[in-house]
Amino acid sequence: MNLADRLHAAAERLTGRAVITLDEAEITYDGLELMSARVASLLLLRGIGVGDRVAVMLPNVPEFAVVYYGILRIGAVVVPLDPLLKRREIAAYVGDCGARLLIAWHALAETAEAGTSGTGADCFFVVPEEFRRLLRGVESEHEIVQRAGDDTAVIHYTSGTTGRPKGIELTHANLVSNATTVARMHALGVDDVVLGALPLYHAFGQTCSLNATVHAGARLTLLPRFEPGRALEVIRRDGVTVFQGVPTMYIALLDHLGVSDLSLLRLCVSGGAALPLDVLRAYETRFDCLIMEGYGLSETSPSAATNRAGHGRRPGSIGWPIKDVEMRVVDEFGREVPCGHVGEIVIRGPNVMKGYWNNPAATAEAIRDGWFHTGDLGRVDDDGFFFVVGRRRDVIIRGGRTVYPREVEEVLHEHPAVRHAAVVGVPHPELGEEVAAVVVLRAPVEADDLRAFVRERMAAYKYPRHISFADELPLSPTGKILKHAIALPLDATAPPTRRR
Template identity: 80%
Template sequence: MNLADRLHHAAGRLGGRAVLTLDGAALTYGALDELSARLAGLLLRRGIGRGDRVAVMLPNVPEFGVVYYGVLRAGAVVVPLDPLLKRREIAAYLGDCGARLLLAWHAFAETAEAGTAGTAADCFFVVPGELPRLLRAVSPERVPARTHADDTAVLHYTSGTTGRPKGVELTHANLAGNAEAVARMHALGVDDVVLGALPLYHTYGQTCSLNATVHAGARLTLLPRFEAGRALEVIRRDGVTVFQGVPTMFIALLDHPGVSDLSMLRVCTSGGAALPLDVLRAYETRAGCRIVEGYGLSETSPVAAANRGGPGRRPGSIGRPIRGVEMRVVGEDGRELPRGEIGEIVVRGPNVMKGYWNDPAATAEALRDGWFHTGDLGRVDDDGFFFLVDRRRDVIIRGGYTVYPREVEEVLYEHPAVRQAAVLGVPHPELGEEVAAVVAVRAPVSGEELRAFVRERVAAYKYPRRITFVAELPTSPTGKILRRELCQLTAPLRR
């Protein structure tokens, strides 16, 4: 079993249809299959084969698909890297995984070359127009390498929003099964056009956009960098029917003056971070489209649970587990808690990772008792819908009282001036922790006004005593708030 088989089979049915487009450029299924087969031939000629790690540092361009499926086709392991990484970060990742090669976009050549210096990896630059010419001289590997279902296909490094990034080993079976589940759940078909706004180097973009699109025989129209006005233009120009995004994208679109009727979108999904309920409701009333939330982590390939459209949707919930996946809410002792009680969400199923790269202790800790322990706190209602409460490590204990940041953030988002909000605990000499908020606004508002607004709506110990205003909250490309950077922003409050 090889994940690249999906492309190979799709090309046999849909050879002349476009699979990847970027403005005026297009790659058909047949061309993508052929170019990836030749890239696999190039890798094999360089002595790279089954199990070797190949780092890929490309933006959302059609060449990403060529490289991604080419590496898989050779039986090697894809190590996707953010193209905006700096020299030191690149060197750390390459050194950790022992990559043999870094395939980097030409625009990042200087940084990529500096990052490979002192590592075992060679550097190869991907230049648009030149790559097909180069590959024409290479014999193609028509049949993808024979790999086992449990062989590692992709080595994803976690975002490291709270600590040292870990390499997540996802197998061919993990990724193929999750892509199939997404395509089936959203009824993706050959007439669908998916907006490729999610970064393809992240598991969310790879599984839900790239691999699910190929599985369904649909088309992925790429957006190298998300900008609200540009996204609206592409949605309307290309007849996009499926928009998969993160909360920061949906918030940016709402703030754009050009947003109006988006009823042409058949499927709208949000993941990567919790979507404020106020944003979800605004899309229904202002844009005429519904957003369904999903849930998952890199370690779950990534989708573990999702809302469905129509009666299978419950606003504010992350939905139910997808087919073949089990989820529970457990206490400190690992036992399942009664419905409605808050505990840690654990996951079991074919989507759960093989383990953390070269980290048996972390793997054993995360996969104990046969379940993947997410570190997320949640609850499940009587109908089996799961609700995400917060990350365990983000919970604030103020004077012995428990404060869940997301609950306070939801209230802040209800204020019309608030565009982004994050709540965290800062050290306090008597209380242990104090509640603080970091806020980006769309209209003038004072800290005292926001404090009063929240104080009227939550218990007295929950409202933020301290509020810091910023132009933008620091977020990862998948919309997760970078908590470490928030701590730096609130550092003056600690003194």
């Protein structure tokens, strides 16, 4: 098999139909097939072959798909990198995977060259018109190199900020299986238009937007940078039917003055982080728009569980495991815990990564007895619905009592003045940790009022003693709140601590 086979099959039956658009720019299925075949020829001329790693640092532009499928076509391995990376990060990732080549957007040339200096990797820069002229002068490589299902197709790097970077090896079988399942679950078809607002270098955008769209024969309309007003314009202009996003995108749309009618959308999918229940309910009541919340990690290709329509949906839940995937909630010894009890979510199935690139110790720690240990804490109810309560490393132990940040964040989000909230633990000399919150507001409110609001709705040991306000929270390029990057000014917003 080869993931590029999916494009080839779609191109044969959908000649002339658009697969990717960006404003006025358009690539058809047969056009994408031909251009990627010519990229394959360019790579072969450069001596790139089966198993070689090729790093890709491109924004959400049609050329991403051209390069992506061209690399896969010759049996090489795609290493997608965030276009916002700096020199030192590029050097770490390119050096770790031993990439032969870095294909980067022309505007990133200076940073890309500095990052690859000393790594042994060459650079190739994509300038749209020049790139197309170059491809027109190259004979296409029609053969798609067939690979074993467990051969590596893509290496995604973890977003960790310390220690050695970990490359997540996803195989052709991982990605084909996950894209096929996502397309089937979302009932994607040739009449669908998917909004490509998720970064294509990330597993969520790559599998659920690009690969699932190609598999289904639908169209992907790209948005290089998410901005709510621009997203609404593209949804209306291009007749978008499927919106896949992260919670920060849904919150931004909800707060935008121009949002009034989302009836074009037949499906909204949220992933990447927990969606506040208050936001989910607002979409239902204001726009009659149901959001299907799912769950996964880059290590699971990424989709692992999702809500379904009708009785397969439970607000606040991540739903059930997807087809052929098993999930359990276990204790520290790997034993399954009873329904309703909190433990670590573990996953087994065709979506689970091959391992971490050249890091057998990390692989052995993550995959034990065939189960991938996610590091996420969750519970499952009597009907089989899974709920995530937080990351294991984010749990706050206050005076011996466990506080799950997500639970407190949900209550904060219920306050009409709160736009975003992040709850973290801070050191305390007597209690070990104290509960702190950083809040982004949509309307003025006092810290004491927020404290009282939460205290009325939760046990006394859970409410945040420290409340700080910020204009914005640090976000990853995929919209996740980066709790490790939050600055916590502990000031007069905290009342005197009394042990409870």
